[in-house]
Amino acid sequence: MDILNLLLQGVSVSILPANLLSCIIGVLIGTLVGVLPGIDTVSAIALLLPFSYGMDSTAALIMFAGIYYGSKYGGSTTSILINVPGEAASVVTCLDGYPMGQKGRAGAALAISAIGSFIAGTIGLIGLTLLAPPLAQAALAFGPPEYFSLALVGLILLSKLTGTSTLKSALMAVIGIMLSTIGLDSLSGISRFTFGIDELDRGFDLSIIAMGLFGIGEILTAMTHADAKPDIPSVKFRDLYPTKEEWQRSITPMFRGGIVGFLVGLLPGPAATISSFISYGLEKRYSKHPEEFGHGAIEGVAGPEAANNSAISATMIPLLSLGLPFCGATAILLSGFMIHGITPGPSLITERPELFWGLIASMYIGNVLLLIINLPLIGVFVQLLKTPLNILMPLVAVVTLTGAYSINNSMFDLLWVIFFGIMGFLLQRSGFEPSPLIIGLVLGPELERGLTQGLIICNGSIWALITRPLAAAILSLGAIVILYNFVTWFTRRNHKRKELDVN
Amino acid sequence: MENKVVPAATKYPEKPITLIVPFGVGGGIDLVARTVEKSASTHLGQPLVVVNKPGGTGTIGWNEVAGAPPDGYTLAMTGIEIILQPLYGTTKYHYPSALEPIAQITELSLIMAVQSNQPWNSLEDLIAYAKNHPGEIKFGHPGIGGINHVLGETFAKAANIQLEQVPFQSGAEAMSSLLGGHIQVVFLNPAAVKEQLRSGKVKALALGGEKRLTDPVFTNIPTFREQGLDVVCNSWNGIAAPKGLPDDVKKKLSEGIKKVIDDPEFQKNMENLGLQITYLGPEESGKKWLIDSQRLTKTVQETGIAEKIKTQKK
Numbered sequence: 001m002d003i004l005n006l007l008l009q010g011v012s013v014s015i016l017p018a019n020l021l022s023c024i025i026g027v028l029i030g031t032l033v034g035v036l037p038g039i040d041t042v043s044a045i046a047l048l049l050p051f052s053y054g055m056d057s058t059a060a061l062i063m064f065a066g067i068y069y070g071s072k073y074g075g076s077t078t079s080i081l082i083n084v085p086g087e088a089a090s091v092v093t094c095l096d097g098y099p100m101g102q103k104g105r106a107g108a109a110l111a112i113s114a115i116g117s118f119i120a121g122t123i124g125l126i127g128l129t130l131l132a133p134p135l136a137q138a139a140l141a142f143g144p145p146e147y148f149s150l151a152l153v154g155l156i157l158l159s160k161l162t163g164t165s166t167l168k169s170a171l172m173a174v175i176g177i178m179l180s181t182i183g184l185d186s187l188s189g190i191s192r193f194t195f196g197i198d199e200l201d202r203g204f205d206l207s208i209i210a211m212g213l214f215g216i217g218e219i220l221t222a223m224t225h226a227d228a229k230p231d232i233p234s235v236k237f238r239d240l241y242p243t244k245e246e247w248q249r250s251i252t253p254m255f256r257g258g259i260v261g262f263l264v265g266l267l268p269g270p271a272a273t274i275s276s277f278i279s280y281g282l283e284k285r286y287s288k289h290p291e292e293f294g295h296g297a298i299e300g301v302a303g304p305e306a307a308n309n310s311a312i313s314a315t316m317i318p319l320l321s322l323g324l325p326f327c328g329a330t331a332i333l334l335s336g337f338m339i340h341g342i343t344p345g346p347s348l349i350t351e352r353p354e355l356f357w358g359l360i361a362s363m364y365i366g367n368v369l370l371l372i373i374n375l376p377l378i379g380v381f382v383q384l385l386k387t388p389l390n391i392l393m394p395l396v397a398v399v400t401l402t403g404a405y406s407i408n409n410s411m412f413d414l415l416w417v418i419f420f421g422i423m424g425f426l427l428q429r430s431g432f433e434p435s436p437l438i439i440g441l442v443l444g445p446e447l448e449r450g451l452t453q454g455l456i457i458c459n460g461s462i463w464a465l466i467t468r469p470l471a472a473a474i475l476s477l478g479a480i481v482i483l484y485n486f487v488t489w490f491t492r493r494n495h496k497r498k499e500l501d502v503n
Numbered sequence: 504m505e506n507k508v509v510p511a512a513t514k515y516p517e518k519p520i521t522l523i524v525p526f527g528v529g530g531g532i533d534l535v536a537r538t539v540e541k542s543a544s545t546h547l548g549q550p551l552v553v554v555n556k557p558g559g560t561g562t563i564g565w566n567e568v569a570g571a572p573p574d575g576y577t578l579a580m581t582g583i584e585i586i587l588q589p590l591y592g593t594t595k596y597h598y599p600s601a602l603e604p605i606a607q608i609t610e611l612s613l614i615m616a617v618q619s620n621q622p623w624n625s626l627e628d629l630i631a632y633a634k635n636h637p638g639e640i641k642f643g644h645p646g647i648g649g650i651n652h653v654l655g656e657t658f659a660k661a662a663n664i665q666l667e668q669v670p671f672q673s674g675a676e677a678m679s680s681l682l683g684g685h686i687q688v689v690f691l692n693p694a695a696v697k698e699q700l701r702s703g704k705v706k707a708l709a710l711g712g713e714k715r716l717t718d719p720v721f722t723n724i725p726t727f728r729e730q731g732l733d734v735v736c737n738s739w740n741g742i743a744a745p746k747g748l749p750d751d752v753k754k755k756l757s758e759g760i761k762k763v764i765d766d767p768e769f770q771k772n773m774e775n776l777g778l779q780i781t782y783l784g785p786e787e788s789g790k791k792w793l794i795d796s797q798r799l800t801k802t803v804q805e806t807g808i809a810e811k812i813k814t815q816k817k
Contacts, residue, residue, distance in 0.1 A: 042528055139679075143685030183558075184560075187670040189591075189648050198566065324679045331530075338694075339541070339772065343777070345698030345702060346698065347698065449672070453670070457686065
């Protein structure tokens with residue numbers, strides 16, 4: 001009950017008017033950051049740092065944390081409504097969220113993603129409250145060889161997320177990996193495939209490619225189908241929200257996504273994005289309707305949106321209990337903390353309990369606030385879809401291109417968004433799915449880094465690398481799943497053949 | 504190269520000044536920049552706006568500043584990488600001559616740390632172990648060719664042992680790999696090891712500076728020199744402008760920055776970050792750049808780092 005007492009103390013800190021106000025401001029800004037494509041958590045917090053200088057340090061931390069987890073609530077909105085991911089972690093929500101919107105179920109998708117975020121955020125926070133220090137230690141057991149194994153298994157299992165052929169998916173994943181190698185290699189300092197162009201040194205931002213492939217690609221598709229306007233009947237207020245069946249189909253994925261996200265969040269790398277893809281893969285595997293995935297399966301929204309939110313809580317664990325930021329967003333949070341004179345780490349919990357528990361308590365409150373803010377907004381957002389296509393699409397184009405420009409303040413990036421938009425349009429017409437490309441783009445660098453660093457650590461021996469206990473366990477699990485998939489595919493094929501023979 | 508238009512400096516500064524941080528958000532140099540930003544507007548008369556332009560170990564951001572008009576409205580945060588990067592031969596500008604220093608703000612003695620359960624309690628222990636187990640000890644650093652990497656190689660050469668280097672993306676990643684026991688040694692700046700030192704998870708074996716540090720957490724760490732090795736490798740952060748600032752602008756700017764650094768509030772903030780202020784004015788900084796250039800040119804050649812990077816870049 002010790003923790004409960006501390007948490008209660010934390011609640012008393014977090015409901016002080018100034019702290020409560022910063023929490024509200026933080027989650028509001030976070031939602032906005034999530035909704036607007038292009039503006040990411042890192043740049044939003046960096047921009048707001050100067051404004052926080054005059055604030056009390058606890059209040060400032062609460063606000064930064066609010067922006068951080070709040071942004072993952074808003075990220076799904078534009079994915080579902082207009083096929084433009086507001087945040088990299090919501091790329092996967094485009095796959096089923098947007099088709100749901102086109103079927104007139106945008107309201108349900110938005111509601112499920114907000115409620116899923118809330119449930120998973122809570123799961124993550126409970127984990128953070130109860131298990132932070134031991135989990136942080138456990139995360140350290142993963143070294144470069146283990147990241148390599150995880151990335152490899154992830155690539156193989158996740159590349160075929162949607163309905164297209166295995167070969168097509170693999171091709172897209174490989175293109176994604178190839179694109180991820182462009183730019184200045186952070187480990188070796190070498191420029192690769194940049195043809196001497198300075199701007200290419202930066203490499204491709206995931207958001208730039210995602211906004212092009214999904215958003216601009218969709219605009220082009222809509223422009224070429226004059227009758228593509230989704231027929232949205234004037235819906236009653238009640239119809240905005242999930243039906244009983246949609247609820248039943250979503251509840252397990254939400255919890256499963258919450259747990260997956262939490263575990264992935266403990267590891268370095270873009271955890272929120274990766275966890276959403278893993279959750280999508282899992283839901284497709286366990287679903288009774290795998291054929292619906294990619295055409296508006298609600299599980300494909302519920303799971304990933306839950307996963308990215310609990311990943312956020314989990315990334316706070318290494319940050320708060322070890323002082324180690326494992327991703328860009330927690331790195332900027334760390335800056336914010338340190339500028340306010342607070343160093344996260346083992347001593348924070350013991351030396352500044354009021355601050356640590358106040359922050360945790362404010363995250364519980366913030367999650368409730370986000371739900372209260374987000375649910376009424378659904379009606380407003382769905383109304384947007386009634387805008388005629390010839391007005392809506394140019395608006396989407398403006399929002400997407402502005403967002404793309406704002407990532408690096410670069411005109412060069414805009415050209416790429418348009419390029420990837422055309423590519424997305426052509427891919428779709430020829431039956432290729434862009435999502436494996438995104439998987440390759442996210443996991444490719446992890447794979448490469450894990451391999452390079454792992455090989456040095458293992459004195460250049462690939463055998464030593466893959467036989468480290470944890471790495472071997474991960475790889476064997478992957479191998480078993482692949483074998484299982486192959487066997488089921490084989491027996492099913494035989495079965496079909498026999499049926500044909502009988503007929 | 505862009506045409507450099509030198510405007511008539513009448514009432515400098517008339518608009519906010521851009522301070523480019525050529526590294527990502529959240530690193531040590533970014534923290535210094537944001538602390539300067541925090542106290543700037545009262546002393547400079549205009550706010551400073553920090554803009555992060557990461558990539559290329561600083562070169563993307565510095566290229567931009569080196570090509571910007573020398574009107575005092577585009578400044579850069581500097582670090583020892585402005586000396587190092589041109590030594591590897593592929594930068595667009597020779598930064599020490601394309602930029603001019605306005606101030607040095609802080610100097611960082613890099614710390615060599617190992618996990619606390621390792622049997623080594625001094626440099627001597629580690630060197631003895633490494634001699635018996637060549638190539639077994641791996642050291643982590645945040646980026647090939649960076650000062651942390653240079654320090655590691657310099658130490659290995661001075662001690663005549665073989666250490667394998669493992670590049671990471673950030674100090675935090677190197678630290679977590681050390682804590683997990685995947686690598687054995689890290690060379691990192693004081694802020695990056697402070698918390699782990701305090702909690703006893705790591706122990707520090709040596710300090711890259713010439714003198715011991717004054718912060719109580721670090722006072723017990725002996726320098727390399729105290730332990731009989733001629734290894735000195737300090738990193739520093741400062742502010743620079745494109746070459747060719749009008750004299751009056753340069754004067755106003757350097758006086759303003761000096762005031763920012765003298766501000767007790769600024770000093771307290773830097774202390775919170777675990778950073779020690781070592782101020783140098785424009786001239787002293789310039790001399791420092793020259794000395795560092797000569798010293799590091801020698802080091803990167805002797806350790807073979809320059810060669811290694813050049814062959815990779817081909």
